Amino acid sequence: xxxxxxxxxxxxxxxxxxxxxxxxxxxxxxxxxxxxxxxxxxxxxxxxxxxxxxxxxxxxxxxxxxxxxxxxxxxxxxxxxxxxxxxxxxxxxxxxxxxxxxxxxxxxxxxxxxxxxxxxxxxxxxxxxxxxxxxxxxxxxxxxxxxxxxxxxxxxxxxxxxxxxxxxxxxxxxxxxxxxxxxxxxxxxxxxxxxxxxxxxxxxxxxxxxxxxxxxxxxxxxxxxxxxxxxxxxxxxxxxxxxxxxxxxxxxxxxxxxxxxxxxxxxxxxxxxxxx
Numbered sequence: 001x002x003x004x005x006x007x008x009x010x011x012x013x014x015x016x017x018x019x020x021x022x023x024x025x026x027x028x029x030x031x032x033x034x035x036x037x038x039x040x041x042x043x044x045x046x047x048x049x050x051x052x053x054x055x056x057x058x059x060x061x062x063x064x065x066x067x068x069x070x071x072x073x074x075x076x077x078x079x080x081x082x083x084x085x086x087x088x089x090x091x092x093x094x095x096x097x098x099x100x101x102x103x104x105x106x107x108x109x110x111x112x113x114x115x116x117x118x119x120x121x122x123x124x125x126x127x128x129x130x131x132x133x134x135x136x137x138x139x140x141x142x143x144x145x146x147x148x149x150x151x152x153x154x155x156x157x158x159x160x161x162x163x164x165x166x167x168x169x170x171x172x173x174x175x176x177x178x179x180x181x182x183x184x185x186x187x188x189x190x191x192x193x194x195x196x197x198x199x200x201x202x203x204x205x206x207x208x209x210x211x212x213x214x215x216x217x218x219x220x221x222x223x224x225x226x227x228x229x230x231x232x233x234x235x236x237x238x239x240x241x242x243x244x245x246x247x248x249x250x251x252x253x254x255x256x257x258x259x260x261x262x263x264x265x266x267x268x269x270x271x272x273x274x275x276x
Contacts, residue, residue, distance in 0.1 A: 004070030004159060006052055008189040015193045020083060021203070022048050022196030030054065030069070034076035035139065038151050045080035045149075048196060068164050071177075073156040073188050077199065080149050085206035088147050089250035092120050092136060093217035094202035095152055099134050100220060101202075102194035103156070107183035115222035118243070118252050118269055122156075123173065123222060124181045131176030133157050154195070158186050171229075171270040218246055223269060230254065230267040238267055 009027045016022030024047040031037050034049045043049070053069040067074060085091055099122045104111035113125050122134035137153035157165070157177035165175040178186050205213045218224070229240040230252070241256040252264045 004068075005188075006070060007050060007192060012189050012192055016048075016196050019046075019196055019200050021046050021077060021200040022193075024048070025050065027051070033153075034074055035137070035151055035153050038076045038078055043078055045078055045083055047078045048075050048192075049078075050075040050192065067155070067157065067160065070188075071160045071164060072158050073154070073191050073195070075154050075192070075195075077152045077154070077196075078149070079152060079203075081147075082207075083203055084147050084150060085203065085210070087206070087210060087249065088140070089248070090206040090210060090213060091138060091150055091152065092250055093213055094199060094206050095136050095154065096120060096122060097213070097217055097220065098195055098198035098202050099136070099154065099156065101198035102191055103133070103178065105194040105198070106186050106191050107178055110178065110181055110183055113181070114220075116217065116220040117173065118221055118223040118246065119250065119266065121173065124176055124178075125222065129176045129179075129181030131174040131180075133176050133178060133181065156191065158188055158191065173270075214248060221246065223252065227272040228254065228269050229272050230264050230269055232267045238262075238264060240272060243269075 007027065009025060013025050024044055026041065026043060026047060026049045028051045030053040031051045033054045034051055037049050051074050053067065054074050096116045100114045103114055110124060115123050115125050117123050120136035121132050124130055124133050134156040139151040140147055141149040157175060159179045160177040162180060168174045202213060223243045226243050228243050230238045232238050239254050239256055239262045241254045243252055244255045245253045247253060247263060254262045254264060256262055
């Protein structure tokens with residue numbers, strides 16, 4: 001395999017110098033995780049931190065997110081007021097749509113296949129290479145009930161081969177990459193620039209056109225209408241049933257077998273076989 005090209009920091013900085021997101025780019029060849037770097041550095045709001053490889057990157061629910069050197073886009077974005085949406089739930093909506101838009105910009109052949117899995121995964125539907133290609137992670141700091149800071153972690157699998165991805169696990173969406181899905185060679189610098197552009201636009205939309213942002217996010221959710229099971233670490237199965245809708249704050253609404261509805265703010269969703 002040819003050596004993977006590193007992110008072109010100079011080109012990215014020139015493109016993003018005047019943007020609300022990406023005006024400052026902090027780059028390292030490797031790190032424990034971009035989240036840890038963000039906590040240590042405490043950079044300005046709108047800063048993006050990216051690395052070529054992270055050793056202990058964390059996904060949701062205690063899972064790890066790792067990628068070989070140069071194979072993924074691994075980053076954390078620092079958000080503070082006034083960049084934060086007035087409705088906290090819209091951060092994950094803006095971020096999910098931004099990842100979808102960024103991938104579509106650099107790999108237009110995949111645009112129609114990109115879907116969201118509640119609450120924060122980006123999937124590629126259909127063949128070849130169906131599966132999870134990106135994940136999001138939020139760490140929020142509050143003062144009373146007001147969000148003061150959010151660290152938005154993002155990981156996109158770009159050029160991993162099948163051998164470089166974790167083996168499939170029961171009830172977990174299999175991992176894939178843009179390469180395996182047929183995108184061809186992707187320039188990660190272009191992907192980084194497209195991501196910062198899209199997130200800037202969607203965060204602006206969250207403050208001025210929240211209804212439109214919510215509608216666009218809801219329309220991309222593959223989870224809706226599916227029979228699902230929701231689990232939580234340490235608590236086991238919370239509920240199962242049909243995912244019938246999402247609330248404005250991003251919560252998932254499940255219609256249970258007895259006809260009652262349950263609203264879930266967070267959890268791990270897996271698809272269930274529908275019975276007749």
